[in-house]
Amino acid sequence: MPIIEVENLSREFQVMESAGRFRRRRKAVHAVRGIDFTVEPGEAVGYIGANGAGKSTTIKMLTGVLVPSSGRVTVCGFNPVPQRKALARKIGVVFGQRSQLWWDLPLQDSYPILGAMHRMSEADWRPRFRELADQMDLGEFLSTPVRQLSLGQRMRGEVAAALLHRPELVILDEPTIGLDMISKEKLRQFLDAERRENGTTLLLTTHDMSDIQRLCQRVLVVDDGVIAYDGPLTGLVEVAGAVRTMVVDLATPVHSAALFSLPDGAVHQSIEADGIRHSVSFDPRRLSAATVLAAISSAAEVADLSLHEPDIEHLVRQLYGSARR
């Protein structure tokens, strides 16, 4: 039985807009328009889309804090809005921009409250808390008030809070927003291990491509309130025709792009820094990075290089641009 079932789900908002100096007009904005998807237990699904595409609206309806305009949602066998409290014991939610911890108390004081809310006995939540604190390295700041934690520390605390009751499903809304590379990576490793060991289902929204690459086998792309793509990430890259970009710094300046004999599928994009920095985009389905590098090094000595993956906004734009044409 699927853990999340969404059928023809829609939500519209009434927005007042000014019409003339004093009059206001009511306008319906369709944030989510008839989406369908299911998620099986143990899956890790990335829910992506541009700002305003309807991601957060969907998440709010899945967790029962927003009433759908129409359609049907079932999460862990519950109807989220009327059964919100029962559902809250089965799922863990992390809102990247909000906190479920008690702002003016030491971090460690939030967990007994959460344990009690989930009706867990001390013997039940305490060992689990120790395990989480250990895996997430919470030790050194457990006695620091939440308001004094850095964003990275707080997010680790938030994730531990969401997982304390061993939820079947964890919904994360922008969990890595604002985190540095190391904190992001730690969080991803932890979530991945949690899923592998306990079969926890993950649904996350993100703007970070690496979150998806590291964590999710399946991607749902929402654009303008409808599901634009549902499938594996590799498929998305193919559908969208995403290109990777290689940026090289040369030992000696080269002023003309024509000097490089690039293979088919690679396009010279720009010259910067007086001929030192060149960027070349290429199609990862046809060429490997090594082939492109070899072509460049045969013409000039490469001092440094970096590779840039396609970002999600770009992919979605590509996908939508091609679908609409």
Added chain:
Amino acid sequence: MRAYWELAKSSFRRHSTYRTAAVAGAFTNSVFGLIRASLLLSAITTAGGAIGGYSAMEAATYVWLGQALLAPLGLFGNTELASRVKSGDIAVDLSRSVNLTASYWAQDLGRAAFDVLPRGLPPLIVGALVTGLAMPGSPGPYLLGFVSIVAAVSLNFLGFFAINLLSFWVLEIRGFWMLYMVVMNLLSGFLVPVTWFPGWLLDFARATPFPSMLQTPVDILAGRTDGGESLAMVGVQFLWLAVLLVIVQMMVRFGSRRLVVQGG
């Protein structure tokens, strides 16, 4: 139940971290107590020794008990829920596996428990030193007074919570808040005892929950009412408690269905 107990405890601890605020608050309550007491005392002297059954000493006691209970009873309320609706943080409250009203209520009781000593004691000490207090000598009024205080804390909480809940329907509750504060300050007997009101206003006040929010515990603690009368007044408090609880639960029920959680 354990969750609400933990919430109350945590709220007690949260408030105990703001000791400077507690000291400043106690100081303010005491200074305003001096002003109010001197105003009432001069009015009573002008009136010839007593107004509406209050002697000078009894009026002073009424003022000091009011000043002492002001903070614990939560007579100024807070707009936490409304601001969380505004910021969208209400989403976090609603995704917890506890009853929204009960979780805020438990936290308010924890706050009140903390406020009793640091906010309640200083005005009483100042009052005892400056004007003297007319307090009962038997334990009865204190026991019933305690029950009455718990009921009054809850009534004040529910009253303000209902105003906060209006934010599920309207974006800005400030107007409602101001109106509520004015009406509540007058009818709760905070400015002058309700028995000083003209007959029509007294009848009106008694048809509202407001006297139960302050006048009742003050009268019971001061020993102005005898045992049976005090019991009946506490009974009225619990009646209002039931009424407000039903209203608040209805508001949560219908309000959260139409609530639009702000922000991404």
